[in-house]
Amino acid sequence: MSDGRSPSPVRGDTLLFLTDEQLRQGSEAMFFAYRGFTADPDRILQDLAYGRAHHRAIHFINRAPGTTVNNLLNILGVTKQSLNRVLRTLIADGLVRSVVGRHDKRERHLYLTEEGQALEQKLSDAQRARLRAAFREAGPEAVAGFRTVLEAMMDPEMRASYNRLKESST
Amino acid sequence: MSDGRSPSPVRGDTLLFLTDEQLRQGSEAMFFAYRGFTADPDRILQDLAYGRAHHRAIHFINRAPGTTVNNLLNILGVTKQSLNRVLRTLIADGLVRSVVGRHDKRERHLYLTEEGQALEQKLSDAQRARLRAAFREAGPEAVAGFRTVLEAMMDPEMRASYNRLKESST
DNA sequence: AAGTTTACGTCAGCCTTGTTGACACTCCAA
DNA sequence: TTGGAGTGTCAACAAGGCTGACGTAAACTT
Numbered sequence: 001m002s003d004g005r006s007p008s009p010v011r012g013d014t015l016l017f018l019t020d021e022q023l024r025q026g027s028e029a030m031f032f033a034y035r036g037f038t039a040d041p042d043r044i045l046q047d048l049a050y051g052r053a054h055h056r057a058i059h060f061i062n063r064a065p066g067t068t069v070n071n072l073l074n075i076l077g078v079t080k081q082s083l084n085r086v087l088r089t090l091i092a093d094g095l096v097r098s099v100v101g102r103h104d105k106r107e108r109h110l111y112l113t114e115e116g117q118a119l120e121q122k123l124s125d126a127q128r129a130r131l132r133a134a135f136r137e138a139g140p141e142a143v144a145g146f147r148t149v150l151e152a153m154m155d156p157e158m159r160a161s162y163n164r165l166k167e168s169s170t
Numbered sequence: 171m172s173d174g175r176s177p178s179p180v181r182g183d184t185l186l187f188l189t190d191e192q193l194r195q196g197s198e199a200m201f202f203a204y205r206g207f208t209a210d211p212d213r214i215l216q217d218l219a220y221g222r223a224h225h226r227a228i229h230f231i232n233r234a235p236g237t238t239v240n241n242l243l244n245i246l247g248v249t250k251q252s253l254n255r256v257l258r259t260l261i262a263d264g265l266v267r268s269v270v271g272r273h274d275k276r277e278r279h280l281y282l283t284e285e286g287q288a289l290e291q292k293l294s295d296a297q298r299a300r301l302r303a304a305f306r307e308a309g310p311e312a313v314a315g316f317r318t319v320l321e322a323m324m325d326p327e328m329r330a331s332y333n334r335l336k337e338s339s340t
Numbered sequence: 341a342a343g344t345t346t347a348c349g350t351c352a353g354c355c356t357t358g359t360t361g362a363c364a365c366t367c368c369a370a
Numbered sequence: 371t372t373g374g375a376g377t378g379t380c381a382a383c384a385a386g387g388c389t390g391a392c393g394t395a396a397a398c399t400t
Contacts, residue, residue, distance in 0.1 A: 018305055023298040024233070025336055026305070026317070027207075031226070032328040033320035034204050035247060037197075051385055056201070063194070069348065077205065082387055084349065106347040106396050128193040134322035135188055135196070138315065145308065145315020147196070150203035152304035158202040166195055221356050240376065252358055254378065276367055276376045 040126035048119075053078075053086045055123055058112065061096060062120045063165055066109040068101070075161050095119060210296035218289075223248075223256045225293055228282065231266060232290045233335055236279040238271070245331050265289060 041055050060075050061067060069087070073080055087110070090096040095116035101107035112120060135143045151159060211225050230245055231237060239257070243250055257280070260266040265286035271277035282290060305313050321329060 018302055020298065021339055023301050023305070024294065024339075026301050026313075027229075027294070027297055028233075028332055028335060029317055029320040030204065030207050032325075032332045033323040034200065035328055036324045037200050039325060053386060059197075063198075070346090078386085079388065080348070081350080081389085085386075088349090101347095101396095104347085104397070106394095108348070124194065124197070127197055128190065130323060131193045131196050132188055134319055135193070137322040138318040141311070142315035142318040143196075145312035146319035147199055148308040148312040149304055149316035150199040152307040153203040153300060154206045155202075155209060158205055162198055162202045165198060169191055169194075219355095223357060238376085239378090248357085249359065250377075251360085251379080255357080258378090271376095274368075274376080276365095278377070 036130065037127070040130055041123045044123055044126055050089075053082070054090060057083065057086050057090060058095065058116060058120050059124065060165075061110045062112050062117065062124075064168060065111050066099075068107045068109060070107075072110065074157075075165075077158075090116070206300065207297070210300055211293045214293055214296055220259075223252070224260060227253065227256050227260060228265065228286060228290050229294065230335075231280045232282050232287065232294075234338060235281050236269075238277045238279060240277070242280065244327075247328075260286070 038052060042052060045051060045055055056076055057072065060072055064071070069080070069083070073083055076083060087096060087098070091098055094113055097111045097113050097116075098108045099111065101109060138146070151162070154162060208222060212222060215221060215225055226246055227242065230242055234241070239250065239253070243253055246253060257266060257268070261268055264283055267281045267283050267286075268278045269281065271279060308316070321332070324332060
């Protein structure tokens with residue numbers, strides 16, 4: 001597929017011409033940007049004896065209040081044991097509330113408590129501040145492109161989750 | 171700064187207007203896309219008893235052959251103990267060569283062996299395939315925007331590393 | 341009514357990859 | 371010659387992934 005050097009530009013229309021070098025730069029941009037993306041919440045979490053896994057759980061519970069454990073599992077893409085460890089501490093610390101399902105009593109619906117919402121605010125404010133600055137600096141067209149490329153990069157199931165969340169917030 | 175609802179659009183020019191919802195979607199796009207971004211190499215590494223940390227080391231050694239341990243440390247943003255553990259296995263397995271510096275014999279310059287280069291190819295081919303597909307699907311303007319936003323999201327030192335790598339490949 | 345499946349929790353153990361702290365060695369530079 | 375920088379390494383620990391196994395309750399199926 002690639003031999004480490006740039007492929008010949010001969011065949012293929014100019015719009016689709018992508019050198020290995022451009023793609024490598026794209027990888028590196030993702031790597032460095034993701035570091036920045038997580039840096040601010042990570043700093044806050046460090047003081048609280050929580051980690052990125054807690055942040056993710058809190059984020060998505062806030063985003064879809066009343067979601068079930070199974071649903072969260074699918075979104076986060078981890079095992080129930082991993083998630084359970086995180087949820088247990090969040091419930092014990094009073095940040096998350098677990099409510100037995102009304103129709104189906106096997107299910108547990110998850111909600112943030114007020115305290116949980118406060119932490120979510122704090123974390124996402126930190127993350128959004130950076131994103132807002134970056135979006136502003138880059139401009140609206142760049143932001144549109146950013147989202148388009150990211151969506152194209154997702155696995156299909158992940159894109160489905162992403163779109164479901166997007167639509168649910170209408 | 172934010173109260174969970176969309177801020178009033180009144181003050182601030184239209185180009186800079188960004189709702190919390192847009193920013194949240196941006197976060198989620200980063201989260202899901204990064205998962206896709208790492209999925210393919212992760213699958214390959216799994217069979218080899220290596221992890222993402224090995225991939226990162228291999229990537230940047232390939233990108234800047236002869237780089238020193240300290241330099242790699244700065245780029246990767248981990249402790250020397252963490253990096254050393256990874257490097258040790260890579261050297262033991264004959265994927266990386268460590269060469270004592272000529273001018274400064276304290277430094278170790280790192281190179282990929284042929285076997286190391288082969289693995290790097292395999293890993294980055296997998297990663298690039300997805301990126302290439304995404305870039306193609308999204309189109310050139312979107313890709314430009316994607317890069318602009320990612321660069322704006324980086325920490326300044328990371329952006330410096332990123333640019334140094336970018337320029338070094340000219 | 342009995343059996344199966346689903347949703348969830350939990351225990352135990354393992355791996356990778358991050359951390360801190362301590363110590364030793366080499367070697368450059370003042 | 372001494373201080374400090376660059377490097378390697380040992381030990382110990384924690385977060386957060388994983389698998390496997392087991393239990394319970396509820397729901398579904400036959």
